[in-house]
Amino acid sequence: GIYVLVNSQGTSIGTIIFSLLPILLIGGLLFFMMRRSQGGINQAMMIGRSKAREVTESPEVRFDDVAGVDEAKQELMEIVEFLQTPEKFTKLGAKIPKGVLMVGLPGTGKTLISRAVAGEAGVPFFNTSGSEFVEMFVGVGASRVRDLFNKAKENAPSVIFIDEIDAIGRHRGSGVGGGHDEREQTLNQILVEMDGFDVNTNVIVIAATNRPDVLDPALIRPGRFDRQVVIDPPDVRGREAILNVHMEGKPIAANLDMKTLAKETAGFTGADLANLVNEAAILAARQSKTIIEYAEFEEAVDRVVAGPARKSRKVSEREKKLVAYHEAGHALVAAQLPDADPVHKVTIVARGATGGHTRMLPEEERNLWSKGQFEAMLAVMMGGHAAEEIVFGDVTTGASNDLEKATDVARKMVTEFGMSSELGPRTFSSGQQGQVFMGGALAQRQTHSDAIAHKIDTEISSLLGSARAKAQDVIEANMDRLQRLADKLIVQETLQGTELQDMLTGNISGGTQPAV
Numbered sequence: 001g002i003y004v005l006v007n008s009q010g011t012s013i014g015t016i017i018f019s020l021l022p023i024l025l026i027g028g029l030l031f032f033m034m035r036r037s038q039g040g041i042n043q044a045m046m047i048g049r050s051k052a053r054e055v056t057e058s059p060e061v062r063f064d065d066v067a068g069v070d071e072a073k074q075e076l077m078e079i080v081e082f083l084q085t086p087e088k089f090t091k092l093g094a095k096i097p098k099g100v101l102m103v104g105l106p107g108t109g110k111t112l113i114s115r116a117v118a119g120e121a122g123v124p125f126f127n128t129s130g131s132e133f134v135e136m137f138v139g140v141g142a143s144r145v146r147d148l149f150n151k152a153k154e155n156a157p158s159v160i161f162i163d164e165i166d167a168i169g170r171h172r173g174s175g176v177g178g179g180h181d182e183r184e185q186t187l188n189q190i191l192v193e194m195d196g197f198d199v200n201t202n203v204i205v206i207a208a209t210n211r212p213d214v215l216d217p218a219l220i221r222p223g224r225f226d227r228q229v230v231i232d233p234p235d236v237r238g239r240e241a242i243l244n245v246h247m248e249g250k251p252i253a254a255n256l257d258m259k260t261l262a263k264e265t266a267g268f269t270g271a272d273l274a275n276l277v278n279e280a281a282i283l284a285a286r287q288s289k290t291i292i293e294y295a296e297f298e299e300a301v302d303r304v305v306a307g308p309a310r311k312s313r314k315v316s317e318r319e320k321k322l323v324a325y326h327e328a329g330h331a332l333v334a335a336q337l338p339d340a341d342p343v344h345k346v347t348i349v350a351r352g353a354t355g356g357h358t359r360m361l362p363e364e365e366r367n368l369w370s371k372g373q374f375e376a377m378l379a380v381m382m383g384g385h386a387a388e389e390i391v392f393g394d395v396t397t398g399a400s401n402d403l404e405k406a407t408d409v410a411r412k413m414v415t416e417f418g419m420s421s422e423l424g425p426r427t428f429s430s431g432q433q434g435q436v437f438m439g440g441a442l443a444q445r446q447t448h449s450d451a452i453a454h455k456i457d458t459e460i461s462s463l464l465g466s467a468r469a470k471a472q473d474v475i476e477a478n479m480d481r482l483q484r485l486a487d488k489l490i491v492q493e494t495l496q497g498t499e500l501q502d503m504l505t506g507n508i509s510g511g512t513q514p515a516v
Contacts, residue, residue, distance in 0.1 A: 061119050063077065066109060067244070070238075072102070082096050082202075083157045098194055098225070100205070100225065106210050107271030107272060108234075113231070118159060125159045128163070133186045142188070158202075158203050160206070161205075170215065172216050187216060191224065234270065236263055250281060251291040264359070275304060279304065280296040306354055320490060322392065323348045323398065324486040325387045325482070326396075327348055329383040330383040331500075334383070337376045339375070340377065340380050341362045342361050343358060344361035345359040346489065346500060348489050349494060354401070374419065378467035379467045386475050413463060429448075485504070
């Protein structure tokens with residue numbers, strides 16, 4: 001009887017648990033869904049909040065850490081003064097600028113100098129980017145703009161920095177959705193907020209872009225972005241100053257020729273120069289050196305310009321000789337033409353897609369180019385092609401990049417710079433496809449007839465033919481020098497400095513035609 005009683009009790013408890021299990025599961029599921037819905041409601045309430053990050057601690061970057069952009073620093077130093085001592089300007093009736101638009105190529109230091117403004121001003125600094133405003137939900141971007149500007153006004157004086165503003169500031173009417181496009185609603189809200197500032201509202205908006213051509217005219221008019229600060233790639237003095245900034249604290253050789261290094265890096269932006277110094281430090285560490293010498297910087301320049309050396313690539317003796325004569329042809333023509341830049345380095349070490357390269361060292365920074373300088377440039381580009389044909393009686397694909405660049409220069413001389421004696425001082429559109437979604441025409445209209453197009457092609461061919469003939473004349477008149485230079489390259493692979501200059505312009509005696 002006892003056994004039956006216990007068994008019946010066990011069966012009763014099991015039945016109760018089994019019957020309550022579905023209720024517990026359903027209850028747990030409902031509790032979980034309610035928590036999720038509350039979280040969703042909270043997220044929905046938070047989605048309109050700005051994602052801008054307030055820089056609470058003053059950034060370590062100061063104006064002293066930014067080099068090569070003196071004009072931009074001067075403009076932004078004035079902005080810092082506006083924030084710190086606005087009465088200095090307001091007592092003279094000057095109004096605080098509402099916005100500063102920084103325009104420049106990628107890597108020129110737009111974001112860096114903005115961080116310097118935050119570091120110098122010592123005021124709340126709200127950092128965001130154009131892409132953080134727009135979401136898939138309608139009205140979110142405009143809500144975030146309102147929230148951002150409200151925060152800035154509450155913490156005035158303050159700075160708002162919007163990086164890559166072209167993500168939301170493009171021409172209105174160029175999107176698919178027209179006026180209902182979410183991006184355009186966000187832009188409209190920015191326009192309203194910037195125009196709605198009180199006179200005494202001490203908030204300045206700094207925006208950065210490398211595409212000022214696509215921005216809406218209402219955004220860049222005075223009263224919104226009152227100033228446009230153009231940040232160009234640095235000149236030779238700016239590059240030297242930037243290199244000194246990035247070399248600070250690194251063990252650099254005392255005899256490093258900074259002026260030559262600055263000349264070698266023509267066209268480099270601040271980001272390129274920072275990468276250059278870092279590459280040189282890595283190369284020195286790879287060789288277990290304790291200091292960074294000029295040789296590491298030379299190699300770093302080559303790596304940035306053409307890529308790392310392809311030392312594992314097997315090159316036949318004939319191909320090596322072809323590349324040597326090709327590069328010697330470039331260098332020789334450049335050395336013999338007075339309008340060409342001096343030759344700094346010739347190498348037949350393969351890098352990237354090239355089998356070798358000849359590097360020039362401009363004597364001066366140029367903003368204006370003459371027709372004679374362009375013609376000398378074309379002749380230098382044709383030097384490798386001419387040397388191959390004269391020495392080997394044939395041409396190779398090694399000159400394809402030279403021909404592409406030469407054709408592009410010749411076309412610009414004719415169609416953009418008015419340097420054609422036949423067509424005169426006039427520009428001609430290419431008729432190529434323009435930029436889409438620019439708020440304007442999708443394609444450029446060809447502004448000249450087919451007869452003019454034929455003359456343009458004829459003039460381009462004439463310029464290239466003259467350059468080719470000039471290169472051929474120089475090489476034929478200096479065959480002994482060409483052979484001597486090519487033979488040295490085959491053995492040594494790289495020539496530069498005094499040794500190279502002696503071979504290009506020094507006295508030579510004797511010499512025979514190269515054996516092919």
